[in-house]
Amino acid sequence: MGIQNVAIVYRPRKSEAKKLAETVAQFLKQKGCTCYSHPEQTLIKGTKKAKKSDIKKLDLVIVLGGDGTYLNAVRMLEGASTPVLGVNLGSLGFLTQTRKEKIKSTLSLVLKDKLEISERTMLDVSVVRNGKTRAKYLALNDIVFERGPISRLIYMSIHTGGTLVSELKADGLIVSTPTGSTAYNLAAGGPILHPNVPAIVLTPICPHSLTNRPITLSDMRAIEIRLTNEGQTAVFMVDGQRVEDLTNKDKIVVTKSKYKHHMLVTDEHNHFDVLRSKLRFGKRD
Numbered sequence: 103m104g105i106q107n108v109a110i111v112y113r114p115r116k117s118e119a120k121k122l123a124e125t126v127a128q129f130l131k132q133k134g135c136t137c138y139s140h141p142e143q144t145l146i147k148g149t150k151k152a153k154k155s156d157i158k159k160l161d162l163v164i165v166l167g168g169d170g171t172y173l174n175a176v177r178m179l180e181g182a183s184t185p186v187l188g189v190n191l192g193s194l195g196f197l198t199q200t201r202k203e204k205i206k207s208t209l210s211l212v213l214k215d216k217l218e219i220s221e222r223t224m225l226d227v228s229v230v231r232n233g234k235t236r237a238k239y240l241a242l243n244d245i246v247f248e249r250g251p252i253s254r255l256i257y258m259s260i261h262t263g264g265t266l267v268s269e270l271k272a273d274g275l276i277v278s279t280p281t282g283s284t285a286y287n288l289a290a291g292g293p294i295l296h297p298n299v300p301a302i303v304l305t306p307i308c309p310h311s312l313t314n315r316p317i318t319l320s321d322m323r324a325i326e327i328r329l330t331n332e333g334q335t336a337v338f339m340v341d342g343q344r345v346e347d348l349t350n351k352d353k354i355v356v357t358k359s360k361y362k363h364h365m366l367v368t369d370e371h372n373h374f375d376v377l378r379s380k381l382r383f384g385k386r387d
Contacts, residue, residue, distance in 0.1 A: 108136070163186045277303070
């Protein structure tokens with residue numbers, strides 16, 4: 103892999119994460135690496151503040167925190183194929199899977215190019231109004247439509263390949279990748295997908311009708327989503343971040359991205375082991 107330039111992203115307002123970041127930076131510097139801090143985080147001792155030009159030449163990103171911190175690092179990369187190693191300092195940690203106790207031994211394996219790369223699907227998301235694309239986003243986990251503080255339900259239509267999939271009346275809608283299927287999608291009753299499944303999951307949030315159920319679609323076709331009621335608005339979120347409010351004049355187009363996310367995993371990593379560990383998947387009391 104020839105790792106020279108490394109960025110360290112840590113969980114804010116967590117002293118343990120900041121201290122561990124300094125330890126990691128010192129370890130990597132001793133190995134001849136140049137270390138950078140996330141451009142929007144407090145500078146880690148022994149690192150440089152990453153500029154846009156620095157991010158483009160990164161060989162590795164290390165995340166110290168939970169899945170929210172991991173997604174922050176993904177946003178920083180803006181689709182770059184830089185491998186990311188997640189070290190879990192949070193609670194569940196589906197994205198940050200390395201235990202902090204094993205960080206130095208795992209980093210030694212990374213520097214020797216001994217870890218596998220798990221490629222993960224990402225989504226391109228376009229906001230179209232009057233036939234013109236006015237905003238674009240990239241998502242690793244999911245995009246979410248929510249009613250926000252307004253008590254009224256959201257009315258939506260969903261199309262793929264020019265065909266109506268469903269008309270939905272609900273508190274919201276989650277559009278998830280296989281990687282994101284264990285996040286908000288799972289909490290809302292959606293299915294768990296293996297990361298290699300070529301699919302996108304649509305899961306209604308508290309639908310008005312019990313006939314509205316989660317549905318799994320091919321990731322080979324574009325998905326179009328609209329609000330159908332005049333004057334209606336919805337909060338639009340990408341990977342847990344509120345990015346804007348939508349109106350019925352907007353059309354959301356979701357497609358499989360040409361960009362792939364590269365997650366570093368150990369030889370002992372197994373998707374089903376993670377499910378059993380994090381969710382007690384398949385266990386009986």
